[in-house]
Amino acid sequence: MKSKKLTPRTGFVCRLGAAAIATLLALPNDAARADEGGVSFWIPGFFGSLAAAPAQAPGWSVTSIYYHTSVSAGGDVARAREITIGRIPANLNVNVNANVKANVDLGLLVGTYTFATPVLGAQAQASLLGVYGSNSTSLAGSLVGTVTGPGGGVLPFSRFDSIDSSITAFGDLLPMFQLKWNAGVHNYMTYITGDIPVGAYQSDRLANLGLGHWAIDAGGGYTYFNPKTGHEFSGVLGFTYNFVNPSTQYQSGVDMHFDWGASQFLTKQWQVGLVGYAYQQLGCDSGSGDRVGCFRSRVLGAGPQVGYIFPVGDMQGYLNLKAYGEFANENRPAGWNVWLTFNLSPPAATPPTRSRHIITK
Incomplete structure (x- = not known):
């Protein structure tokens, strides 16, 4: 059996964008990201190199991702988590000297x-992302301030406490639709995605694996890729609109996120480079x-990446490791995170061979 020809695009482009959706994945609610309690719908770093390059063959592909993050925060983030899970009543006026830590797999x-079939002259892709994992979150520190009694009197208040919370469960579902155009x-x-809040979530629990509310995210991106030189640069800009969390009546503001990747293909199989992201909440909660x-x-993030393309039977595999x-x-919260991505997709079609015609007089 003849092996299919590998190209730098074929394994990587194979829906890495949908595979690493942010957010798209409703990151475990208390694990580490923005907005309500310091948690956002979009996972910065979801998109990477070649995010805008079309796949080279139609059909089904499957991407699996292992994601780990370790983060911590104090001050306002810790206070927000205490308020969100109902540990600071409304009649308390306190300063928080606390720290929240989370490890998520x-x-x-x-x-x-x-x-x-092209759509508006573009290659169309539809994806569905599911998530299963664990979240271990702890919060420890002291509360010092005053408490207002029923008669209006104000009394001093202080408390030191710590809580640990962990869960292993399914997270939310994330559908995604993309259109990709190529011009040399x-x-x-362009893409649109969103959060279907069906994952494990309780508003009074510190660790969750669901967002607790609906969200919609859309944006667009660009990739420069020159197969002759192996040079590549990609950037994807997106915006998230969060709906009201019915359990807490809290609505997170509009978020903006920019993911980028730059790489060099050393051979047709090996790729090395840098990745990064910028995340900024635009609207107030x-x-x-x-x-x-x-x-x-x-939050800002940056780090290295390495990728490898290889044949898997009649399919093509792509393995990518990146860290921020x-x-x-x-x-x-801030810390570090690692993504290990494996993609399996149809290889590029082999161009037809032209037969030579001998013309005789």
């Missing part, structure tokens, strides 16, 4: 279908359950 499975070395894409104020969050260190965070 997730397994993501993404099924993607690439349509053979230039590639463009609101709703009758918002007791922390605007609480806009921000976070910094410049505000109203949001």
Whole structure:
């Protein structure tokens, strides 16, 4: 059996965007990201290199992702978590000297279908992402302030406490639709995704694996990829609209996120480079359950990546490892995270061979 020809695009482009959706994955509610209690719908770093490049063959592909993050935060984020789970009553006026830590391990499975018929001149892809994993979160510290009694009297208040919470369960479901255009070395894409809140979530539990509310996210991206030189750069910009959490009556503000990747293909199989992201909450949090104020969050991240393309029978495999260190965070935990992605997809079609015609007089 002849082996199929491998190209730098074929394994990587195979729906890495849908495979690493942020958010798209409703990251475990208290694990680490923005907005309500410091948690956001979008997982920064979801998109990476070649995010906008079309797949080279229609049909089904499957992507599996192992994701690990370890983060911590103090101050306002810890206070927000205490308020969210109901540990700070409304009649308390306290300063929080506390720290929240989380370790999360997730397994993501993404099924993607690439349509053979173009839509608006673009390659169309539909995906569904499911998640299963564990979340271990702890909160410890002291509360010092005053408490207002029934008669209006004000008394001093202090408490030291700690809680540990862990869960292993299924998370939310995330559908996604993408359109991708190719024009030589230039590639463009647009996407829309959202959160279906069916995962394990309780508003009074510190660790969760669901977001607790609906969300919608949309954006677009660009990839420069030159197969002759192996140079590649990608960037994807998106925005998240969060609906009200019915359990807490808390609505997170609009979020903006930008994921980027730059890489060099050393051979047709090996790829090395850098990845990064910028996350900024644009709109203030609101709703009758918002007791922390605007609480806009921000975080930046950057790190290395390596990728390898290889044949798997009649299919093509792609393995990618990338890691991020976070910094410049505000109203949001920060730490580090690792993504290990394996994609299995149809290989590029072999171009037809032209037969030679001998013309005789």
